[in-house]
Amino acid sequence: MNSEPPKAPLGIFPSSWSEQRAGRIPGHIPIWVGILSELTEFGIFFVAYFIAKYNYPEAFSQGPQSVSTLAGVTNTLILLSSSYFIAKAMINIRLDNRVKCEAYLWLTLACGCLYLLVKTGEFYWNHQQGFRTSSSQFFTVYYYMTFNHFLHVGWAACAVLWVIFRLRRGAYSAKEHSGLEALAMYWHMIDLMWILIFPLLYVLR
């Protein structure tokens, strides 16, 4: 079996999509396949939300008043900060400053863990208030969206840990850091999804 990576492009996309003509692809193509798949998945959730809200306006008007806005805001601020930290990690690896890059990655990981902690507390608080997935149409959508997002933050946090390990082993430098950049893209995507989820489930009534 030929295990050599392909040297020439596959030629399945129009030449106008090539990096030479359309611009640089941050990270690498596989992570963008993943990101676009995730965006499709969340897109389906958002469409489901709007259909459910149209059909059950009462449940979606009362729902956001029942959940903890404080937990929602806190998690939004945490994820925005984590996006800032991972962007700073990218800046520092380009300067070949691995120490600072690692420090920013640890801050990103801390934000991810904090998010998971706040979300777990929120789920527990909901449980104590008697809210279940079947409490109302709002809560069905709420749990479906937020728990799914929770899982994404969970495995992305594990990926941050892996990237820190690789950074310490000298895998990334100012010249070659596509793996780190791929993770940064994925992490920003998770943040973007929360930016959309937050107003839908916590702000709009």
Place this chain on the structure above:
Amino acid sequence: MKPFGKMEYCWWTLIGITLFNTFLGEQFSSSALVSILVALTVMFKGLMIIDHFMELRHAHRYLRLMMRAYLIFFPSLIIVTTFL
């Protein structure tokens, strides 16, 4: 090193918009104006992250277009559903 560069400006702007959105949601009952304001600020936040944190502003044209279209389309549905 600049103590307060473009990245820091973006970070604090995003935090400010988040707090403003929450204030709108908490202080005012749901109205078309609040929904439109929230939708527009969500769009702005998304585009800021795409351009400045993801750095897609100077990257692949079609990835940038896809990401921007996504972050314009879904918040627009908030405005559309307000008038249904």
